Amino acid sequence: MVDFPPRRKPSRKGSMADVPKDLLDQIKELERLFSVDQAKLKEVTEHFVGELEKGLSVEGGSIPMNPTWVMGYPDGYETGTFLALDMGGTNLRVCEIILGEEKGEFEIIQSKYRMPDELKSGDSEELWEYIADCLQQFIEYHHEVEDLEQMDSKLPLGFTFSFPATQDFIDHGVLQRWTKGFDISGVEGKDVAPLFEAALEKRKLPVRLSALINDTTGTLIASHYTDDTMQIGCIFGTGCNAAYMENCGSVPKIAHYNLPPDMPIAINCEYGAFDNELVVLPRTPFDVIIDNDSPRPGQQAFEKMIAGLYLGELFRLVLVDLHDNKCGLFEGQDISKLRKAYSLDASFLSFIEEDPFENLSETAELFARELSLKGSKPELELCRRLAELIGTRAARLSACGVAAICKKKKIESCHVGADGSVFNKYPHFKVRGAQALREILDWPKGKRDPVDIRAAEDGSGVGAALIAALTIKRVKAGNLAGIRNTEGMT
Ligand code: BGC
Numbered sequence: 001m002v003d004f005p006p007r008r009k010p011s012r013k014g015s016m017a018d019v020p021k022d023l024l025d026q027i028k029e030l031e032r033l034f035s036v037d038q039a040k041l042k043e044v045t046e047h048f049v050g051e052l053e054k055g056l057s058v059e060g061g062s063i064p065m066n067p068t069w070v071m072g073y074p075d076g077y078e079t080g081t082f083l084a085l086d087m088g089g090t091n092l093r094v095c096e097i098i099l100g101e102e103k104g105e106f107e108i109i110q111s112k113y114r115m116p117d118e119l120k121s122g123d124s125e126e127l128w129e130y131i132a133d134c135l136q137q138f139i140e141y142h143h144e145v146e147d148l149e150q151m152d153s154k155l156p157l158g159f160t161f162s163f164p165a166t167q168d169f170i171d172h173g174v175l176q177r178w179t180k181g182f183d184i185s186g187v188e189g190k191d192v193a194p195l196f197e198a199a200l201e202k203r204k205l206p207v208r209l210s211a212l213i214n215d216t217t218g219t220l221i222a223s224h225y226t227d228d229t230m231q232i233g234c235i236f237g238t239g240c241n242a243a244y245m246e247n248c249g250s251v252p253k254i255a256h257y258n259l260p261p262d263m264p265i266a267i268n269c270e271y272g273a274f275d276n277e278l279v280v281l282p283r284t285p286f287d288v289i290i291d292n293d294s295p296r297p298g299q300q301a302f303e304k305m306i307a308g309l310y311l312g313e314l315f316r317l318v319l320v321d322l323h324d325n326k327c328g329l330f331e332g333q334d335i336s337k338l339r340k341a342y343s344l345d346a347s348f349l350s351f352i353e354e355d356p357f358e359n360l361s362e363t364a365e366l367f368a369r370e371l372s373l374k375g376s377k378p379e380l381e382l383c384r385r386l387a388e389l390i391g392t393r394a395a396r397l398s399a400c401g402v403a404a405i406c407k408k409k410k411i412e413s414c415h416v417g418a419d420g421s422v423f424n425k426y427p428h429f430k431v432r433g434a435q436a437l438r439e440i441l442d443w444p445k446g447k448r449d450p451v452d453i454r455a456a457e458d459g460s461g462v463g464a465a466l467i468a469a470l471t472i473k474r475v476k477a478g479n480l481a482g483i484r485n486t487e488g489m490t
Pocket residue numbers: 161162163164179180214215216235237238239240241242270272303
Protein backbone atom coordinates (compact mmCIF):
# COMPACT_ATOMS: atom_id res chain seq x y z
CA MET A 1 0.00 0.00 0.00
CA VAL A 2 1.41 3.44 -0.81
CA ASP A 3 2.09 6.02 1.86
CA PHE A 4 -0.86 7.66 3.52
CA PRO A 5 -0.87 11.48 3.74
CA PRO A 6 0.23 12.97 7.06
CA ARG A 7 -2.65 13.31 9.55
CA ARG A 8 -4.22 16.75 9.79
CA LYS A 9 -6.97 18.14 11.91
CA PRO A 10 -9.59 19.38 12.10
CA SER A 11 -11.71 18.08 9.27
CA ARG A 12 -14.59 20.09 7.87
CA LYS A 13 -18.19 19.32 8.61
CA GLY A 14 -19.45 18.99 5.05
CA SER A 15 -22.71 20.27 3.71
CA MET A 16 -25.20 18.65 1.42
CA ALA A 17 -27.21 21.88 0.98
CA ASP A 18 -26.12 22.46 -2.62
CA VAL A 19 -26.29 18.83 -3.74
CA PRO A 20 -28.94 18.29 -6.44
CA LYS A 21 -31.69 15.72 -5.88
CA ASP A 22 -30.36 12.98 -8.18
CA LEU A 23 -27.00 12.97 -6.41
CA LEU A 24 -28.69 13.17 -3.02
CA ASP A 25 -30.75 10.11 -3.90
CA GLN A 26 -27.57 8.26 -4.80
CA ILE A 27 -25.96 9.30 -1.53
CA LYS A 28 -28.97 7.99 0.37
CA GLU A 29 -28.73 4.70 -1.48
CA LEU A 30 -25.02 4.42 -0.69
CA GLU A 31 -25.78 5.17 2.97
CA ARG A 32 -28.31 2.36 2.95
CA LEU A 33 -25.83 -0.05 1.36
CA PHE A 34 -22.79 0.72 3.45
CA SER A 35 -24.17 1.54 6.92
CA VAL A 36 -23.98 -1.14 9.58
CA ASP A 37 -26.27 -0.36 12.50
CA GLN A 38 -25.94 -1.53 16.08
CA ALA A 39 -28.32 -4.47 15.62
CA LYS A 40 -26.31 -5.77 12.66
CA LEU A 41 -23.03 -5.35 14.53
CA LYS A 42 -24.44 -7.45 17.35
CA GLU A 43 -25.75 -10.09 14.97
CA VAL A 44 -22.38 -10.32 13.20
CA THR A 45 -20.57 -10.59 16.55
CA GLU A 46 -22.87 -13.33 17.86
CA HIS A 47 -22.31 -15.40 14.74
CA PHE A 48 -18.57 -14.67 14.98
CA VAL A 49 -18.34 -16.12 18.51
CA GLY A 50 -19.83 -19.42 17.32
CA GLU A 51 -17.48 -19.52 14.33
CA LEU A 52 -14.42 -19.00 16.55
CA GLU A 53 -15.55 -22.02 18.61
CA LYS A 54 -16.15 -24.04 15.48
CA GLY A 55 -12.65 -23.29 14.23
CA LEU A 56 -11.17 -24.79 17.41
CA SER A 57 -13.24 -27.96 17.12
CA VAL A 58 -12.16 -31.21 15.49
CA GLU A 59 -14.57 -30.70 12.59
CA GLY A 60 -13.29 -27.16 12.07
CA GLY A 61 -15.09 -24.30 10.36
CA SER A 62 -14.23 -21.57 7.91
CA ILE A 63 -12.14 -19.60 10.45
CA PRO A 64 -8.94 -21.69 10.64
CA MET A 65 -8.05 -20.89 14.33
CA ASN A 66 -4.48 -22.10 13.80
CA PRO A 67 -2.53 -23.27 16.86
CA THR A 68 0.85 -21.54 16.69
CA TRP A 69 2.91 -23.47 19.26
CA VAL A 70 3.68 -20.21 21.00
CA MET A 71 3.01 -21.54 24.48
CA GLY A 72 2.74 -18.48 26.70
CA TYR A 73 3.96 -14.93 27.12
CA PRO A 74 7.51 -13.68 27.66
CA ASP A 75 8.44 -12.66 31.21
CA GLY A 76 10.83 -9.91 30.13
CA TYR A 77 13.96 -11.92 30.95
CA GLU A 78 14.45 -13.48 27.51
CA THR A 79 17.98 -12.86 26.23
CA GLY A 80 20.08 -13.45 23.12
CA THR A 81 20.62 -12.28 19.55
CA PHE A 82 17.98 -13.07 16.95
CA LEU A 83 17.20 -12.37 13.35
CA ALA A 84 13.69 -11.51 12.26
CA LEU A 85 12.36 -11.50 8.74
CA ASP A 86 9.01 -10.03 7.82
CA MET A 87 7.52 -10.69 4.42
CA GLY A 88 5.00 -7.87 4.21
CA GLY A 89 2.88 -6.90 1.23
CA THR A 90 4.98 -3.92 0.16
CA ASN A 91 8.32 -4.46 1.85
CA LEU A 92 10.55 -7.14 3.16
CA ARG A 93 12.08 -6.20 6.51
CA VAL A 94 15.09 -7.85 8.07
CA CYS A 95 16.03 -7.10 11.69
CA GLU A 96 18.64 -8.15 14.17
CA ILE A 97 17.40 -7.92 17.73
CA ILE A 98 19.47 -8.20 20.88
CA LEU A 99 17.36 -8.98 23.92
CA GLY A 100 19.38 -7.71 26.88
CA GLU A 101 19.89 -8.86 30.46
CA GLU A 102 17.73 -6.11 32.00
CA LYS A 103 14.01 -6.82 32.10
CA GLY A 104 12.37 -5.75 28.81
CA GLU A 105 15.61 -4.34 27.35
CA PHE A 106 16.34 -4.73 23.64
CA GLU A 107 18.28 -3.22 20.74
CA ILE A 108 17.26 -3.50 17.13
CA ILE A 109 18.86 -2.82 13.76
CA GLN A 110 16.87 -3.22 10.59
CA SER A 111 16.82 -2.81 6.83
CA LYS A 112 13.93 -2.70 4.43
CA TYR A 113 13.91 -4.11 0.91
CA ARG A 114 11.23 -3.52 -1.68
CA MET A 115 9.02 -6.50 -2.41
CA PRO A 116 8.61 -6.31 -6.21
CA ASP A 117 4.98 -6.66 -7.31
CA GLU A 118 5.88 -9.31 -9.90
CA LEU A 119 6.99 -11.61 -7.09
CA LYS A 120 3.46 -11.71 -5.70
CA SER A 121 2.20 -13.61 -8.69
CA GLY A 122 5.44 -15.18 -9.86
CA ASP A 123 6.73 -18.63 -9.05
CA SER A 124 7.75 -20.06 -5.74
CA GLU A 125 11.47 -20.35 -6.33
CA GLU A 126 11.87 -16.71 -7.31
CA LEU A 127 10.20 -15.70 -4.05
CA TRP A 128 12.49 -17.72 -1.77
CA GLU A 129 15.59 -16.77 -3.73
CA TYR A 130 14.71 -13.09 -3.40
CA ILE A 131 14.04 -13.37 0.32
CA ALA A 132 17.26 -15.26 0.94
CA ASP A 133 19.22 -12.69 -1.12
CA CYS A 134 17.87 -9.87 1.07
CA LEU A 135 18.75 -11.78 4.21
CA GLN A 136 22.24 -12.42 2.88
CA GLN A 137 22.74 -8.74 2.05
CA PHE A 138 21.62 -7.80 5.54
CA ILE A 139 23.93 -10.27 7.27
CA GLU A 140 26.93 -9.34 5.14
CA TYR A 141 26.32 -5.65 5.66
CA HIS A 142 26.02 -5.87 9.43
CA HIS A 143 28.66 -8.52 10.20
CA GLU A 144 32.35 -8.97 9.39
CA VAL A 145 33.02 -12.06 7.28
CA GLU A 146 35.53 -13.35 9.89
CA ASP A 147 32.93 -13.03 12.66
CA LEU A 148 30.51 -15.05 10.62
CA GLU A 149 33.10 -17.74 9.92
CA GLN A 150 33.96 -18.02 13.60
CA MET A 151 30.38 -18.36 14.79
CA ASP A 152 29.95 -21.75 16.45
CA SER A 153 26.17 -21.78 16.18
CA LYS A 154 23.68 -20.45 13.70
CA LEU A 155 21.65 -17.31 14.39
CA PRO A 156 18.05 -18.16 15.32
CA LEU A 157 15.55 -16.56 12.96
CA GLY A 158 11.87 -15.74 13.51
CA PHE A 159 10.17 -15.58 10.12
CA THR A 160 6.95 -13.58 10.05
CA PHE A 161 4.93 -15.17 7.29
CA SER A 162 1.55 -13.46 7.47
CA PHE A 163 -0.65 -15.96 5.69
CA PRO A 164 -2.77 -18.83 6.98
CA ALA A 165 -0.54 -21.82 7.69
CA THR A 166 -1.20 -25.15 9.40
CA GLN A 167 1.55 -25.77 11.91
CA ASP A 168 2.33 -29.14 13.46
CA PHE A 169 5.58 -27.62 14.65
CA ILE A 170 6.59 -24.07 15.43
CA ASP A 171 9.28 -24.00 12.74
CA HIS A 172 7.15 -25.20 9.87
CA GLY A 173 3.86 -24.24 8.25
CA VAL A 174 1.78 -25.58 5.41
CA LEU A 175 0.30 -22.66 3.51
CA GLN A 176 -3.47 -23.05 3.52
CA ARG A 177 -4.03 -20.42 0.86
CA TRP A 178 -2.60 -17.14 -0.33
CA THR A 179 -4.48 -14.03 0.74
CA LYS A 180 -4.09 -10.26 0.15
CA GLY A 181 -3.85 -10.68 -3.63
CA PHE A 182 -0.78 -12.95 -3.51
CA ASP A 183 -0.96 -15.73 -6.04
CA ILE A 184 2.38 -17.53 -6.24
CA SER A 185 2.09 -20.92 -7.85
CA GLY A 186 3.32 -24.10 -6.21
CA VAL A 187 3.17 -23.03 -2.56
CA GLU A 188 -0.41 -23.62 -1.39
CA GLY A 189 -0.61 -26.96 0.41
CA LYS A 190 3.17 -27.08 0.87
CA ASP A 191 5.34 -26.61 3.93
CA VAL A 192 7.05 -23.26 3.34
CA ALA A 193 9.91 -23.97 5.75
CA PRO A 194 11.93 -26.38 3.54
CA LEU A 195 11.37 -24.12 0.53
CA PHE A 196 12.86 -21.19 2.43
CA GLU A 197 15.56 -23.30 4.11
CA ALA A 198 16.75 -24.62 0.73
CA ALA A 199 17.42 -21.05 -0.38
CA LEU A 200 19.34 -20.37 2.89
CA GLU A 201 21.32 -23.56 2.46
CA LYS A 202 22.32 -22.63 -1.10
CA ARG A 203 23.93 -19.47 0.26
CA LYS A 204 25.43 -21.18 3.31
CA LEU A 205 23.90 -18.56 5.54
CA PRO A 206 24.61 -19.02 9.27
CA VAL A 207 20.90 -18.90 10.04
CA ARG A 208 18.48 -21.41 11.56
CA LEU A 209 14.73 -21.00 11.14
CA SER A 210 13.47 -21.23 14.73
CA ALA A 211 9.89 -20.13 14.36
CA LEU A 212 7.41 -19.38 11.61
CA ILE A 213 5.19 -16.62 12.91
CA ASN A 214 2.01 -14.85 11.95
CA ASP A 215 2.09 -11.04 12.24
CA THR A 216 -0.83 -11.14 14.72
CA THR A 217 0.97 -13.58 17.01
CA GLY A 218 4.11 -11.43 16.90
CA THR A 219 1.97 -8.40 17.71
CA LEU A 220 0.32 -10.19 20.64
CA ILE A 221 3.64 -11.29 22.12
CA ALA A 222 5.48 -8.00 21.56
CA SER A 223 2.59 -5.98 23.01
CA HIS A 224 2.20 -8.17 26.06
CA TYR A 225 5.96 -7.83 26.65
CA THR A 226 5.52 -4.14 27.46
CA ASP A 227 1.92 -4.17 28.72
CA ASP A 228 0.65 -7.30 30.43
CA THR A 229 -2.98 -6.24 30.07
CA MET A 230 -2.69 -6.80 26.28
CA GLN A 231 -4.65 -9.96 25.53
CA ILE A 232 -5.32 -9.71 21.80
CA GLY A 233 -3.00 -8.83 18.92
CA CYS A 234 -4.65 -7.49 15.77
CA ILE A 235 -3.66 -6.34 12.33
CA PHE A 236 -5.81 -3.85 10.46
CA GLY A 237 -3.69 -3.34 7.37
CA THR A 238 -3.54 -4.75 3.85
CA GLY A 239 -5.23 -7.76 5.44
CA CYS A 240 -7.00 -8.23 8.75
CA ASN A 241 -6.66 -10.81 11.50
CA ALA A 242 -6.12 -11.37 15.23
CA ALA A 243 -4.39 -13.72 17.65
CA TYR A 244 -5.05 -14.42 21.33
CA MET A 245 -3.99 -16.87 24.02
CA GLU A 246 -6.21 -19.91 24.50
CA ASN A 247 -5.95 -22.81 26.98
CA CYS A 248 -4.97 -26.11 25.36
CA GLY A 249 -7.99 -27.68 27.06
CA SER A 250 -10.29 -25.39 25.05
CA VAL A 251 -8.83 -26.48 21.71
CA PRO A 252 -10.42 -29.87 20.95
CA LYS A 253 -8.53 -30.22 17.68
CA ILE A 254 -5.21 -30.57 19.55
CA ALA A 255 -6.57 -32.91 22.25
CA HIS A 256 -4.51 -35.79 20.82
CA TYR A 257 -1.31 -34.05 21.95
CA ASN A 258 -2.45 -34.60 25.58
CA LEU A 259 -1.16 -31.25 26.73
CA PRO A 260 -2.06 -29.91 30.18
CA PRO A 261 -5.53 -28.31 29.80
CA ASP A 262 -4.47 -25.05 31.41
CA MET A 263 -1.30 -24.70 29.33
CA PRO A 264 -1.57 -21.53 27.20
CA ILE A 265 -1.24 -21.64 23.42
CA ALA A 266 -1.51 -18.67 21.06
CA ILE A 267 -4.16 -19.08 18.40
CA ASN A 268 -3.84 -17.30 15.09
CA CYS A 269 -7.53 -16.92 14.25
CA GLU A 270 -7.22 -16.09 10.54
CA TYR A 271 -10.59 -14.48 10.91
CA GLY A 272 -10.34 -12.72 7.56
CA ALA A 273 -12.11 -15.93 6.48
CA PHE A 274 -15.06 -15.24 8.78
CA ASP A 275 -18.42 -15.92 7.13
CA ASN A 276 -17.12 -17.29 3.85
CA GLU A 277 -20.55 -18.98 3.80
CA LEU A 278 -22.16 -15.51 3.69
CA VAL A 279 -24.63 -16.00 6.52
CA VAL A 280 -24.48 -12.58 8.19
CA LEU A 281 -22.12 -10.22 6.43
CA PRO A 282 -23.98 -7.28 4.87
CA ARG A 283 -22.32 -7.52 1.47
CA THR A 284 -23.09 -5.01 -1.26
CA PRO A 285 -22.98 -5.77 -5.01
CA PHE A 286 -19.54 -4.12 -4.98
CA ASP A 287 -18.22 -6.61 -2.43
CA VAL A 288 -19.46 -9.37 -4.70
CA ILE A 289 -17.48 -7.96 -7.64
CA ILE A 290 -14.33 -7.65 -5.52
CA ASP A 291 -14.67 -11.28 -4.50
CA ASN A 292 -15.46 -12.61 -7.97
CA ASP A 293 -12.54 -10.76 -9.56
CA SER A 294 -10.01 -11.76 -6.87
CA PRO A 295 -7.50 -14.59 -7.29
CA ARG A 296 -9.40 -16.61 -4.62
CA PRO A 297 -13.17 -16.10 -4.96
CA GLY A 298 -15.17 -17.37 -1.99
CA GLN A 299 -12.26 -16.87 0.42
CA GLN A 300 -11.59 -14.13 3.01
CA ALA A 301 -15.14 -12.74 2.88
CA PHE A 302 -14.70 -10.61 6.00
CA GLU A 303 -11.25 -9.36 5.03
CA LYS A 304 -12.47 -8.29 1.60
CA MET A 305 -15.00 -5.94 3.22
CA ILE A 306 -12.65 -4.25 5.65
CA ALA A 307 -8.97 -4.56 4.85
CA GLY A 308 -6.81 -1.83 3.34
CA LEU A 309 -6.17 -3.71 0.11
CA TYR A 310 -9.86 -3.48 -0.81
CA LEU A 311 -11.01 -0.05 0.40
CA GLY A 312 -9.78 1.89 -2.62
CA GLU A 313 -11.13 -0.74 -4.99
CA LEU A 314 -14.59 -0.58 -3.40
CA PHE A 315 -14.58 3.18 -3.78
CA ARG A 316 -13.50 2.91 -7.41
CA LEU A 317 -16.16 0.35 -8.28
CA VAL A 318 -18.91 2.56 -6.84
CA LEU A 319 -17.70 5.61 -8.79
CA VAL A 320 -17.58 3.68 -12.05
CA ASP A 321 -21.10 2.39 -11.43
CA LEU A 322 -22.39 5.90 -10.71
CA HIS A 323 -20.81 7.15 -13.93
CA ASP A 324 -22.02 4.30 -16.13
CA ASN A 325 -25.39 3.38 -14.70
CA LYS A 326 -26.69 5.87 -12.20
CA CYS A 327 -26.44 9.65 -11.98
CA GLY A 328 -23.78 10.20 -14.65
CA LEU A 329 -21.07 11.20 -12.20
CA PHE A 330 -18.23 12.97 -14.05
CA GLU A 331 -20.55 13.08 -17.06
CA GLY A 332 -18.92 13.61 -20.44
CA GLN A 333 -15.43 13.07 -19.05
CA ASP A 334 -12.97 10.35 -19.93
CA ILE A 335 -12.89 8.03 -16.91
CA SER A 336 -10.37 5.57 -18.39
CA LYS A 337 -7.94 6.01 -15.51
CA LEU A 338 -10.72 5.25 -13.04
CA ARG A 339 -11.53 2.07 -14.93
CA LYS A 340 -8.22 0.44 -14.03
CA ALA A 341 -8.75 -2.18 -11.28
CA TYR A 342 -6.89 -1.52 -8.03
CA SER A 343 -5.65 1.84 -9.30
CA LEU A 344 -6.80 3.53 -6.08
CA ASP A 345 -5.62 2.42 -2.69
CA ALA A 346 -6.82 3.20 0.81
CA SER A 347 -4.62 6.28 1.00
CA PHE A 348 -6.82 7.88 -1.69
CA LEU A 349 -9.86 7.68 0.61
CA SER A 350 -7.78 8.69 3.55
CA PHE A 351 -6.69 11.83 1.71
CA ILE A 352 -10.29 12.73 0.86
CA GLU A 353 -11.45 12.21 4.42
CA GLU A 354 -8.66 14.50 5.59
CA ASP A 355 -9.41 17.37 3.22
CA PRO A 356 -9.86 20.25 5.70
CA PHE A 357 -11.38 22.71 3.24
CA GLU A 358 -15.06 23.54 2.98
CA ASN A 359 -14.88 23.63 -0.83
CA LEU A 360 -13.02 20.27 -0.93
CA SER A 361 -10.26 21.89 -2.93
CA GLU A 362 -7.71 19.22 -2.00
CA THR A 363 -10.09 16.48 -3.09
CA ALA A 364 -10.61 18.32 -6.39
CA GLU A 365 -6.85 18.50 -6.91
CA LEU A 366 -6.50 14.82 -6.08
CA PHE A 367 -9.06 13.79 -8.70
CA ALA A 368 -7.43 16.06 -11.27
CA ARG A 369 -3.92 14.86 -10.49
CA GLU A 370 -4.52 11.12 -10.14
CA LEU A 371 -7.49 10.51 -12.43
CA SER A 372 -7.60 13.54 -14.76
CA LEU A 373 -11.19 14.16 -13.63
CA LYS A 374 -12.87 17.40 -12.75
CA GLY A 375 -15.54 17.04 -10.09
CA SER A 376 -18.24 19.62 -9.39
CA LYS A 377 -18.66 20.59 -5.75
CA PRO A 378 -21.73 18.30 -5.29
CA GLU A 379 -19.89 15.43 -7.00
CA LEU A 380 -16.97 15.89 -4.66
CA GLU A 381 -19.39 15.94 -1.71
CA LEU A 382 -20.69 12.58 -2.85
CA CYS A 383 -17.13 11.21 -3.12
CA ARG A 384 -16.37 12.51 0.33
CA ARG A 385 -19.45 10.85 1.80
CA LEU A 386 -18.64 7.61 0.02
CA ALA A 387 -15.11 7.57 1.47
CA GLU A 388 -16.59 8.14 4.94
CA LEU A 389 -19.08 5.33 4.46
CA ILE A 390 -16.47 2.83 3.28
CA GLY A 391 -13.99 3.84 6.01
CA THR A 392 -16.68 3.72 8.70
CA ARG A 393 -17.99 0.35 7.63
CA ALA A 394 -14.46 -1.06 7.74
CA ALA A 395 -13.87 0.22 11.26
CA ARG A 396 -17.26 -0.92 12.57
CA LEU A 397 -17.06 -4.42 11.13
CA SER A 398 -13.45 -4.72 12.33
CA ALA A 399 -14.70 -4.18 15.88
CA CYS A 400 -16.89 -7.32 15.59
CA GLY A 401 -13.81 -9.58 15.46
CA VAL A 402 -12.33 -8.05 18.60
CA ALA A 403 -15.69 -8.10 20.40
CA ALA A 404 -16.18 -11.75 19.44
CA ILE A 405 -12.84 -12.79 20.95
CA CYS A 406 -13.68 -10.86 24.14
CA LYS A 407 -17.07 -12.56 24.35
CA LYS A 408 -15.67 -15.99 23.63
CA LYS A 409 -12.96 -15.62 26.26
CA LYS A 410 -15.27 -13.75 28.65
CA ILE A 411 -12.78 -10.89 28.76
CA GLU A 412 -14.47 -7.89 30.35
CA SER A 413 -11.52 -5.57 30.29
CA CYS A 414 -8.17 -5.61 28.47
CA HIS A 415 -5.91 -3.78 26.09
CA VAL A 416 -5.77 -4.91 22.48
CA GLY A 417 -2.53 -4.32 20.56
CA ALA A 418 -3.23 -3.24 16.99
CA ASP A 419 -0.93 -2.62 14.06
CA GLY A 420 -1.24 -2.14 10.32
CA SER A 421 -1.51 0.77 7.92
CA VAL A 422 -5.28 1.18 8.28
CA PHE A 423 -5.18 1.26 12.07
CA ASN A 424 -2.20 3.60 12.19
CA LYS A 425 -3.01 5.93 9.33
CA TYR A 426 -6.62 5.85 8.23
CA PRO A 427 -8.40 8.90 9.69
CA HIS A 428 -10.95 8.24 12.44
CA PHE A 429 -10.51 4.46 12.21
CA LYS A 430 -9.71 4.15 15.91
CA VAL A 431 -12.57 6.37 17.07
CA ARG A 432 -15.07 4.64 14.79
CA GLY A 433 -13.89 1.21 15.92
CA ALA A 434 -14.13 2.18 19.59
CA GLN A 435 -17.65 3.52 19.06
CA ALA A 436 -18.69 0.23 17.46
CA LEU A 437 -17.21 -1.77 20.36
CA ARG A 438 -19.30 0.35 22.75
CA GLU A 439 -22.42 -0.41 20.73
CA ILE A 440 -21.71 -4.14 20.57
CA LEU A 441 -20.70 -4.63 24.17
CA ASP A 442 -23.26 -2.18 25.67
CA TRP A 443 -20.88 -0.32 27.93
CA PRO A 444 -22.41 2.36 30.13
CA LYS A 445 -21.92 5.90 28.83
CA GLY A 446 -19.44 8.28 30.45
CA LYS A 447 -17.06 5.57 31.76
CA ARG A 448 -13.62 4.60 30.47
CA ASP A 449 -13.85 1.91 27.75
CA PRO A 450 -12.94 -1.42 29.38
CA VAL A 451 -11.59 -2.88 26.11
CA ASP A 452 -9.15 -0.45 24.61
CA ILE A 453 -7.56 -0.99 21.17
CA ARG A 454 -4.15 0.66 21.17
CA ALA A 455 -1.06 0.91 19.00
CA ALA A 456 0.93 -2.32 19.32
CA GLU A 457 4.64 -2.90 19.76
CA ASP A 458 6.68 -4.10 16.79
CA GLY A 459 5.36 -7.62 16.30
CA SER A 460 7.39 -8.76 13.32
CA GLY A 461 10.68 -7.48 14.77
CA VAL A 462 10.72 -7.68 18.55
CA GLY A 463 7.73 -10.06 18.61
CA ALA A 464 9.44 -12.51 16.26
CA ALA A 465 12.68 -12.37 18.29
CA LEU A 466 10.75 -12.97 21.52
CA ILE A 467 8.98 -15.96 20.02
CA ALA A 468 12.29 -17.44 18.89
CA ALA A 469 13.68 -16.80 22.39
CA LEU A 470 10.62 -18.30 24.09
CA THR A 471 10.96 -21.40 21.94
CA ILE A 472 14.58 -21.92 22.93
CA LYS A 473 13.73 -21.26 26.58
CA ARG A 474 10.99 -23.84 26.74
CA VAL A 475 13.03 -26.46 24.91
CA LYS A 476 15.63 -25.98 27.64
CA ALA A 477 12.87 -26.38 30.22
CA GLY A 478 11.77 -29.64 28.57
CA ASN A 479 8.46 -28.45 27.07
CA LEU A 480 8.70 -29.90 23.58
CA ALA A 481 5.11 -29.29 22.41
CA GLY A 482 5.25 -28.35 18.74
CA ILE A 483 9.04 -28.76 18.54
CA ARG A 484 10.55 -31.19 16.05
CA ASN A 485 14.12 -30.03 15.93
CA THR A 486 16.08 -29.06 19.04
CA GLU A 487 19.38 -28.58 17.19
CA GLY A 488 21.27 -25.60 18.62
CA MET A 489 18.58 -24.99 21.27
CA THR A 490 19.79 -26.98 24.25
C1 BGC B 1 -3.57 -13.17 6.44
C2 BGC B 1 -3.19 -13.25 7.89
C3 BGC B 1 -2.58 -11.94 8.33
C4 BGC B 1 -3.45 -10.76 7.95
C5 BGC B 1 -2.82 -9.43 8.30
C6 BGC B 1 -4.41 -11.95 6.17
O1 BGC B 1 -4.67 -11.86 4.80
O2 BGC B 1 -4.27 -14.34 6.05
O3 BGC B 1 -2.28 -14.29 8.13
O4 BGC B 1 -2.39 -11.96 9.72
O5 BGC B 1 -3.71 -10.78 6.57
O6 BGC B 1 -1.58 -9.27 7.70
